[in-house]
Amino acid sequence: MEKDILNNSIDRSWIDQLTKPLVISGPCSAESEQQILETARKLNNSYIQVFRAGIWKPRTKPNNFEGIGKEGLKWLNKVKKNTGLMVSTEVANSEHVKLALSFDIDILWIGARTTASPFTIQEIADALVERNDQIILVKNPIHPDIELWIGALERLFVKGIRKLGVIHRGFYTYNNPKYRNQPNWNLLLNFRDILPNIPVICDPSHICGNKEGILDIAKKAYHYFQYDGLMIESHCNPDSAWSDAQQQITPEYLLEMLKKLINVDKIHKNKKSLNSLRILIDELDENIITLLSERMNISKKLGSLKKLSDISVLQPNRWKNIMNKYLTLGKNLGVSEVLLEGVFKLLHQESIKIQNEIGNK
Ligand code: PEP
Ligand code: MN
Numbered sequence: 001m002e003k004d005i006l007n008n009s010i011d012r013s014w015i016d017q018l019t020k021p022l023v024i025s026g027p028c029s030a031e032s033e034q035q036i037l038e039t040a041r042k043l044n045n046s047y048i049q050v051f052r053a054g055i056w057k058p059r060t061k062p063n064n065f066e067g068i069g070k071e072g073l074k075w076l077n078k079v080k081k082n083t084g085l086m087v088s089t090e091v092a093n094s095e096h097v098k099l100a101l102s103f104d105i106d107i108l109w110i111g112a113r114t115t116a117s118p119f120t121i122q123e124i125a126d127a128l129v130e131r132n133d134q135i136i137l138v139k140n141p142i143h144p145d146i147e148l149w150i151g152a153l154e155r156l157f158v159k160g161i162r163k164l165g166v167i168h169r170g171f172y173t174y175n176n177p178k179y180r181n182q183p184n185w186n187l188l189l190n191f192r193d194i195l196p197n198i199p200v201i202c203d204p205s206h207i208c209g210n211k212e213g214i215l216d217i218a219k220k221a222y223h224y225f226q227y228d229g230l231m232i233e234s235h236c237n238p239d240s241a242w243s244d245a246q247q248q249i250t251p252e253y254l255l256e257m258l259k260k261l262i263n264v265d266k267i268h269k270n271k272k273s274l275n276s277l278r279i280l281i282d283e284l285d286e287n288i289i290t291l292l293s294e295r296m297n298i299s300k301k302l303g304s305l306k307k308l309s310d311i312s313v314l315q316p317n318r319w320k321n322i323m324n325k326y327l328t329l330g331k332n333l334g335v336s337e338v339l340l341e342g343v344f345k346l347l348h349q350e351s352i353k354i355q356n357e358i359g360n361k
Helices: 003-009 033-043 071-083 094-102 118-127 146-157 185-194 204-208 214-224 251-262 269-309 316-332 337-360
Strands: 022-026 050-052 086-090 107-110 135-139 164-168 200-202 229-233
Touching (some): 022 033, 022 251, 033 251, 071 094, 118 146, 135 146, 146 164, 185 269, 204 214, 214 229, 214 269, 269 337, 316 337
Parallel strands (some): 022 050, 022 229, 107 135
């Protein structure tokens, strides 16, 4: 499908008529009527427009709490009636769609694991065909695949769904010490170049996996990248939450955070774009540091093995071969020879030093 057709047909009116940023908050999972009503009551203020709660929870491992199910939809419906907040939940198959719609849920979102599964997305899109006025938010797939993400939007689009939006919840990366799901801001900028019309909501909770990083990610999304909204998990008693306890915050703390975020002075326009480019650079640099650490750990293993096998640490031929290979690769990618040689000489020296230290032990 032509990306322009999709982009030009997206109906943003649903979000444009709400206060900016659109804030969606509520617990990771619905646990009890009391928990839902208490959390919603505390979230019912002018900063928050939509209440969220997971009713069906896709868990990585079996034998964990997999959601309260249909019962929870009644509680969400009660929140809607009691507070006037819009309500939202995650759907992961056609049965979920039918049930959620029968309880008047305002916004359905599709989770990261589901977005990665075309058959399931198709099933959900088919179930929505007669309710295509529904607002649907699609979370990014777990892995950084822009086309798969857009493909999910296209499957909904061909069923007539126009009130679309996406949720940026980060991408799983192996061995990332800082994030539960790395933001990959640059990917999001590229995604938005393709679909500039699509409402984008950031989910700092699932990016961070902790409470401490949420405000920083929310700031980046809202101030520097001009996202339309935020989805942040909150719970009336976060420490005893049945899922994602480590990243949920109290409604009171959320409110404090939103005040800090929204009421700050307007950032100077030029500084804004400068800072957003710096955010991209910082994320890449942090990735480079993680890779360096992983590389040095392998050097240590190599050092022990060479010692055991009585092989000398420095292997001039291998060094020459890999350097030539890297220079060609760098040239193809537009990396100067000076930079590439400089970086790899340093890396090689450090690696030799580490291996010698092990050899001399
Ligand atoms: C959630 O929102 O609680 C959730 C399961 O998120 P994700 O699909 O991003 O993992
Ligand atoms: Mn969660």
